[in-house]
Amino acid sequence: MGSLLGYFYTKVFIAIVPGHRHSEIAVLSVKGSSIVQHDTRKFEGVDLNAAMQSFIDEAAQLSPLFFTVLLSDAKEQGAIPTCSKQHAGQFTDVLLPEYVCVDERWMIYLSRDALYHLQERYRSIGLDYIFSPFTLLKQLYEKQIKEEHALFILNEGSSVALAVLDHGEFQFASYEVIEQLPPAVSDHKKDVMDELLDDLDIGEFDDTPLRFKAIEKALETYYHDVRFKSTFIEKIYFADTKERSEHIVSLLKDELFIDVEQKSIDIAFEVARLAAREAGCDV
Amino acid sequence: MYSFIAPRPKKLLSSEVRLALIFFTVIAVVLSALYGFFLYQNTQLQVELSTLKAQYVEISEQNEMLMDDIEFIEDQAGFTENIMTENTMLKEKIKNFLDLVPDEITLHKVALSSSDLILEGITADKLSFKSKLQMPLQSMFHQTEVTYTPQEDGSLQFVSRSILHKESRL
Numbered sequence: 399m400g401s402l403l404g405y406f407y408t409k410v411f412i413a414i415v416p417g418h419r420h421s422e423i424a425v426l427s428v429k430g431s432s433i434v435q436h437d438t439r440k441f442e443g444v445d446l447n448a449a450m451q452s453f454i455d456e457a458a459q460l461s462p463l464f465f466t467v468l469l470s471d472a473k474e475q476g477a478i479p480t481c482s483k484q485h486a487g488q489f490t491d492v493l494l495p496e497y498v499c500v501d502e503r504w505m506i507y508l509s510r511d512a513l514y515h516l517q518e519r520y521r522s523i524g525l526d527y528i529f530s531p532f533t534l535l536k537q538l539y540e541k542q543i544k545e546e547h548a549l550f551i552l553n554e555g556s557s558v559a560l561a562v563l564d565h566g567e568f569q570f571a572s573y574e575v576i577e578q579l580p581p582a583v584s585d586h587k588k589d590v591m592d593e594l595l596d597d598l599d600i601g602e603f604d605d606t607p608l609r610f611k612a613i614e615k616a617l618e619t620y621y622h623d624v625r626f627k628s629t630f631i632e633k634i635y636f637a638d639t640k641e642r643s644e645h646i647v648s649l650l651k652d653e654l655f656i657d658v659e660q661k662s663i664d665i666a667f668e669v670a671r672l673a674a675r676e677a678g679c680d681v
Numbered sequence: 682m683y684s685f686i687a688p689r690p691k692k693l694l695s696s697e698v699r700l701a702l703i704f705f706t707v708i709a710v711v712l713s714a715l716y717g718f719f720l721y722q723n724t725q726l727q728v729e730l731s732t733l734k735a736q737y738v739e740i741s742e743q744n745e746m747l748m749d750d751i752e753f754i755e756d757q758a759g760f761t762e763n764i765m766t767e768n769t770m771l772k773e774k775i776k777n778f779l780d781l782v783p784d785e786i787t788l789h790k791v792a793l794s795s796s797d798l799i800l801e802g803i804t805a806d807k808l809s810f811k812s813k814l815q816m817p818l819q820s821m822f823h824q825t826e827v828t829y830t831p832q833e834d835g836s837l838q839f840v841s842r843s844i845l846h847k848e849s850r851l
Contacts, residue, residue, distance in 0.1 A: 404691075404693065407693065462691060462692060462693050462694075463691050463693065464691075465688055470685070496685045498682070498683050498684075498685065500683075506683070508685050513685055513686070517686070524689060525686065526684075526686070526688035526689055527684040527686065527688060528684055528685045528686050529683060529684055529685070530683075530685070533683040536683075672683070673684075676682060676683060676684055677688070
């Protein structure tokens with residue numbers, strides 16, 4: 399009866415992607431397999447504030463079938479080449495992970511504590527789905543993952559998620575949270591920097607070197623760690639949400655001598671689309 | 682499924698709408714049940730009606746047969762009554778007749794059947810027999826035949842047969 403009635407309703411997916419200083423929230427309305435409308439907005443701050451709450455509440459009024467979705471930004475998450483909880487310890491230090499088994503061959507995980515904290519953080523609105531950035535990568539490059547051997551990178555506001563797959567076979571993954579400022583900077587200096595940046599209208603601190611370093615470090619682990627089966631990577635698929643991504647792309651091309659195919663994405667929209675597919679809408 | 686958590690259950694209808702739906706559903710169920718009940722009752726009554734109609738036909742036929750029997754019995758009763766009346770009349774007549782037998786005539790045998798009366802006896806002479814017995818016999822019966830046999834003492838032995846024709850029945 400519920401699913402029959404649900405067929406007649408528009409489904410609304412509200413996706414939240416927290417960044418460093420901003421959060422992106424997308425509202426996607428789906429009827430059947432068609433996207434009726436979508437809207438993405440950027441909000442100041444990472445934690446839920448009045449403006450975000452108001453936007454979300456307004457979107458929730460569009461249909462009784464609304465779903466709130468979060469892209470996890472927790473540090474204690476990743477992906478490993480096993481679905482066995484017993485063997486998971488060989489690849490990660492995370493105890494008691496919540497996990498999703500993919501193709502019965504590899505696992506996307508998140509620590510139970512981190513999951514609880516994420517749900518607590520958004521308790522006032524409630525969450526229906528929480529996705530890993532690796533799930534998003536899988537959606538963004540579904541075809542390439544099946545047909546090629548490549549490094550897939552999701553470069554988003556607060557982190558870099560990368561995974562190596564060879565014709566659908568998972569080999570390696572890494573998730574790094576990118577600190578916006580060097581850790582030695584004090585809170586007072588951070589406030590001064592923020593004010594200076596706002597005055598100069600420069601925008602966010604350019605963390606390209608940090609991101610590139612994280613990618614380099616991950617590749618080093620991939621090539622040299624005996625736990626992972628590795629073959630030489632000849633292609634990088636780079637999905638980016640940041641405005642100035644050409645710098646990091648040229649770094650990857652020049653320093654690593656690898657062909658890079660870059661695409662800019664509306665990450666909040668993609669997360670909402672991921673949720674729509676999870677709910678059974680073919681969008 | 683790739684989400685770390687499952688979605689919360691969703692209420693598609695407000696409490697008021699749900700209440701109204703439940704109300705109308707209950708009404709619909711009750712009305713359907715009543716309709717079903719009346720339909721069943723109607724079917725049962727139809728069956729009963731058919732049975733009663735068949736019984737009525739059967740009873741009507743029996744009634745007709747009984748009426749025929751009653752008619753027959755009435756006819757028989759009428760016929761019997763007629764016969765009884767005739768018999769009574771006949772007995773009366775015979776009694777009257779026997780009362781009429783004079784002293785000069787002696788009856789030895791009187792045989793009465795449904796259609797005739799046979800008298801045997803002795804008479805002094807034919808004349809007194811004719812006048813005193815034969816004439817009354819002729820008035821009572823359709824036909825009377827008398828035969829005489831002279832006796833040694835001069836008297837006559839007579840045998841009289843008087844016939845009564847049978848009534849035709851309708």
